[in-house]
Amino acid sequence: MRDVAILGIGQTRFGELWDRSFREIGIEAGFQALVDARLSSQDLGALYLGNMASGSLIAQEHIAPLILDYAGLAGHHFGAIRVEGGGASGALALHEGWLAVASGAHDFVVVGGAEKLTDVPDTEANRVASGTADHEWEAVFGATLPALWALVARRHMHEYGTTREDLARVAVHAHEMGAKNPNAHYRNRLSLEAVLGASPVAEPLGMLDCAPLSDGAAAIVLGPLERARKFTDTPIRLAASQVACDTMALHHRRDMTTLDSTVVAAKRAFAQARRTAADVRVAEIHDAYTISALVALEDLGFVDKGRAGPEFASGAFGPTGKLTVNTSGGLKAQGRPFGAVGVAQVVEIVRQLRGEAGDRQVSGAELGLAHDVGGTGATSVVHLMERVN
Amino acid sequence: MSIARFWRETPVRYNLGGCRCPTCLTVYFPPRSVCPVCVQHRSSIGRLEPFQLSGEGEVVSYTVVHDAAEGFEMQVPYALAIVKTREGPQLTAPVVDIDPSEVRIGLKVRATFRKLREEGKAGVIHYGYKFAPMDDVHRPPERPTQSETAPSTAPTAVASESRA
Amino acid sequence: MPLYRITPAEIGRVWGTDGAAMGAALGVRRKSVPAPDEDTITISTEALRTALIRGKIDPQEIGALYVGSESHPYAVKPTASVVAQAVGATPNLTASDFEFACKAGTAAIQTCLGLVGAEMVRYGVAIGSDTSQGAPGDALEYSASAGGAAFVIGRERVIxxxxxxxxxxxxxxxxxxxxxxxxxxxxxxxxxxxxxxxxxxxxxxxxxxxxxxxxxxxxxxxxxxxxxxxxxxxxxxxxxxxxxxxxxxxxxxxxxxxxxxxxxxxxxxxxxxxxxxxxxxxxxxxxxxxxxxxxxxxxxxxRFDRSYGTPVQQFLDGGVEIPYAVYAKFRGKIRMGGES
Missing domain, CATH: 3.40.47.10 (Thiolase/Chalcone synthase)
Structure with missing residues (x-):
């Protein structure tokens, strides 16, 4: 396998993009990435498009060639492939793109992620999201996605003494960072009291513990590292790309408060990159619900099991911490267009490693991690990116 | 949800009909066609046997849902729990006949038969298990579990399906 | 028997009448109210499951199952077949729904007596169960409630x-x-x-x-x-x-x-x-x-196990009282969005 580099990045604003269609946002992100990579479209070998539920959300299947077509690239006849893995669809698409380039099957590929959630009512979008858990044995019995994560939260509180405030601090942090991100769905700061006082969704999670329903798209151009300097001044090596899966239903997990898929994906990723968790300076982690972020910090190896709440409270993962998480605002503030999330996380890490993150730039970022989750952890994807000197 | 999709699961949803691996004796719910424990040597494929759960269990985690799942809108707020059954398998279901704020980890529960959802006012009605707090009068006097009796003679709905 | 109860005074409060007096005149202090996820099918099933455990009866020995009700959840599609499936009595039995206002349950007992007496079935099941409704404000609303009972009719171990x-x-x-x-x-x-x-x-x-x-x-x-x-x-x-x-x-x-x-x-x-x-x-x-x-x-x-299952007296004494607004929601009396 050869080394793979990220040559270009693109991202639309995340949020309620009422006046923009699925195809428009998909194309915008893709062209940004191509322009950023100074790459001609005829050099491309394939498009991998991460998307969770276009059939349910916009009644359109077969969307990868759709985007290719409206990007004006249908005449090149290269392959366009949709990749689905619930909320981890974008990260999975990146994994597929990485495999294609690393294996030598293709030299240059575009990896996109796009989701249009506001073309259906919120209730419908939430119903579709619950399909990333086990429909027959969870959703049918009244489980929503936030309800399932609330079950994780309650058990985590029971076993480790995690508090409601510990959870709320994750949202406060996310909005603090989102306020500095022009692409973020939410750019307002939140007080701890506001999060604690928000109306309950699934106790202990309230409205402000949950990431919003957003539209958005992001894209990345990948190519072989050895040719990267031709296309970018700041190539970023995709040092590891790992996917791991677990039981579909939360109730079948070995341990309800641990995402084994994340644990395994992270271990494999650090082994692949010959790095450890201590080397990571900046990370985009899955915080669709505040509890998701605390569990992720533990499962990725950044903190001992059960200690994420107090460690987060100490500021260890804030802007001045040993590791800064979710500088983009995370899913919570930057937004949650399901299939776009995993790609946008990597886009943010690339910005940090290139030193292009503006007000939210962390100093000395040399190795970054992106962590995306489908459902309640049936799929986890971990990517490691490093600056090439 | 299509009628057939729900209908084919009725023995499982009505009666908590699980299955058991004849090799390692692990009990599964819902039924599986391959034993995840024995899958390495393929010995379980197609050989898992129907196994009736007692419906008794204990809450291992819970939430009170305010933003309802489809079909549960009229029941907000409702308690949803992961229940560890006496036979081992865990499952997710609402806990009814209790003030949702009184549900706790460790609460002993028993299965009860309830409506799960309706396909609108004119469509079919789906039924299945939910859980209610266990009380003294529903603790059966030392009913033997199926593992202590011969599974093939147990009067279970799953068994009757296979005989039909 | 559903958990929830409402008092005549609470019903009267909504309609501007002296509900307490109405209740006294009817001799009704409280009435039961089914939860939104309960109906004649679920109540019948719960009653029969208890009866079968108490009587130590193999559901596969049930040869006939009749549910008497005036509030079958379906106008067409039997209550009895769902109940039979839910207690594990299918497929070798006859099943049907009865309706004769409030006496469909006793009619079911008589039918079972005939089948059992003729030795056509070993056990017959007769269930009387309802989630009845009175029109809002009507006198019936002060009394129409929900509950059911199941009896197994047979010739052996007759109590x-x-x-x-x-x-x-x-x-x-x-x-x-x-x-x-x-x-x-x-x-x-x-x-x-x-x-x-x-x-x-x-x-x-x-x-x-x-x-x-x-x-x-x-x-x-x-x-x-x-x-x-x-x-x-x-x-x-x-x-x-x-x-x-x-x-x-x-x-x-x-x-x-x-x-x-x-x-x-x-x-x-x-x-x-x-x-x-x-x-x-x-x-x-x-x-x-x-x-x-x-x-x-x-x-x-x-020799019959009367200790298993909730005794009727506990249902009579227990329950959780709810206000009329919750009752109206539970009973589907509120017109929701998307309804024609």
Whole structure:
């Protein structure tokens, strides 16, 4: 396998993009990435498009060639492939793109992620999201996605003494960072009291513990590292790309408060990159619900099991911490267009490693991690990116 | 949800009909066609046997849902729990006949038969298990579990399906 | 029996009438209210599951299963087949739904008696169960409630022997619900003398005549009980005492469970009855008919497991009271978005 580099990045604003269609946002992100990579479209070998539920959300299947077509690239006849893995669809698409380039099957590929959630009512979008858990044995019995994560939260509180405030601090942090991100769905700061006082969704999670329903798209151009300097001044090596899966239903997990898929994906990723968790300076982690972020910090190896709440409270993962998480605002503030999330996380890490993150730039970022989750952890994807000197 | 999709699961949803691996004796719910424990040597494929759960269990985690799942809108707020059954398998279901704020980890529960959802006012009605707090009068006097009796003679709905 | 209860005072508060006085006049202190996820099918299933565990009966031995109700969840599609599937009685049985206003459950018992007596089935199941509704503000709303009881009819290990049964049926339009109508209609005071009282008294007297018994022969008597007052009055008319009616009268605490009413009264009697005691049960269904039963409690009752399952008395005493607004939501009386 050869080394793979990220040559270009693109991202639309995340949020309620009422006046923009699925195809428009998909194309915008893709062209940004191509322009950023100074790459001609005829050099491309394939498009991998991460998307969770276009059939349910916009009644359109077969969307990868759709985007290719409206990007004006249908005449090149290269392959366009949709990749689905619930909320981890974008990260999975990146994994597929990485495999294609690393294996030598293709030299240059575009990896996109796009989701249009506001073309259906919120209730419908939430119903579709619950399909990333086990429909027959969870959703049918009244489980929503936030309800399932609330079950994780309650058990985590029971076993480790995690508090409601510990959870709320994750949202406060996310909005603090989102306020500095022009692409973020939410750019307002939140007080701890506001999060604690928000109306309950699934106790202990309230409205402000949950990431919003957003539209958005992001894209990345990948190519072989050895040719990267031709296309970018700041190539970023995709040092590891790992996917791991677990039981579909939360109730079948070995341990309800641990995402084994994340644990395994992270271990494999650090082994692949010959790095450890201590080397990571900046990370985009899955915080669709505040509890998701605390569990992720533990499962990725950044903190001992059960200690994420107090460690987060100490500021260890804030802007001045040993590791800064979710500088983009995370899913919570930057937004949650399901299939776009995993790609946008990597886009943010690339910005940090290139030193292009503006007000939210962390100093000395040399190795970054992106962590995306489908459902309640049936799929986890971990990517490691490093600056090439 | 299509009628057939729900209908084919009725023995499982009505009666908590699980299955058991004849090799390692692990009990599964819902039924599986391959034993995840024995899958390495393929010995379980197609050989898992129907196994009736007692419906008794204990809450291992819970939430009170305010933003309802489809079909549960009229029941907000409702308690949803992961229940560890006496036979081992865990499952997710609402806990009814209790003030949702009184549900706790460790609460002993028993299965009860309830409506799960309706396909609108004119469509079919789906039924299945939910859980209610266990009380003294529903603790059966030392009913033997199926593992202590011969599974093939147990009067279970799953068994009757296979005989039909 | 559902968990929830509402009081006549609370109902009256909404409609601007003296609900407490209404309740006193009807002899109803509270009525049961089903949760949104309960209906005649779930109530019937829960009752039968308890009966099968108490009686140590293999559901596969059930040869007939009938559910009597005026609130079957489907107009077309049987309640009985769902119940049979849910208790594990399928597929080798006959199953059907009965409807005869409030006496469909007692009619089901008689049908089972015939099948069992003819040795066509080993066990027959008769269930009376309802989640009945009165129109908002109507007098019926103060009493129409939800609940059910299940009886297994057979020849072995009989705990209560049905020695005689007799019915009295006429065409008397005292109470009805037309196809497609949401709430029933009734003839007001016409539901009393020519309907309930005439049928119950005629049926009871004819049965006692046939059985060679008189009111003093019975330790307990159970009447259909659309409210708390009618059964007490009919009991006095027939010569029964308060003591004989004590356990058979459940409507004051739970309201009128329609097809379940007399059967829940009988279940309460059997919860406390001693071997050798005789019981008279007289059901009534509008439209109109009565089914009377002369029953003798056997020695087998001493070996029967009455400890499993909620005793009727606990249902009468327990429950959680809810306000009218919650009741209206639970009973689907609020028009929701997306409904035509």
């Amino acid at each position: 209560a022997k049905i020695r005689h049964t007799l019915s009295y049926t006429t065409d008397t339009p005292d109470f009805w619900r037309r196809e497609g109508q949401r709430y029933p209609s009734h003839g007001g005071r016409f539901t009393g003398e020519p309907a309930y009282f005439r049928h119950v008294t005629e049926c009871a007297q004819r049965l006692m005549e046939r059985a060679g018994t008189n009111p003093k022969s019975y330790a307990h008597v159970v009447f259909h009980q659309p409210n708390g007052k009618f059964p007490q009055r009919v009991g006095r008319m027939l010569g029964f005492t308060e003591a004989q009616m004590r356990y058979g009268l459940v409507t004051p605490q739970i309201g009128n469970t329609y097809s379940g009413a007399a059967l829940i009264g009988l279940a309460n009697v059997l919860d406390v009855a001693k071997a050798g005691e005789q019981v008279l049960m007289v059901g009534y269904g509008s439209g109109a008919g009565s089914d009377a039963f002369d029953i003798e409690v056997t020695d087998e009752i001493n």
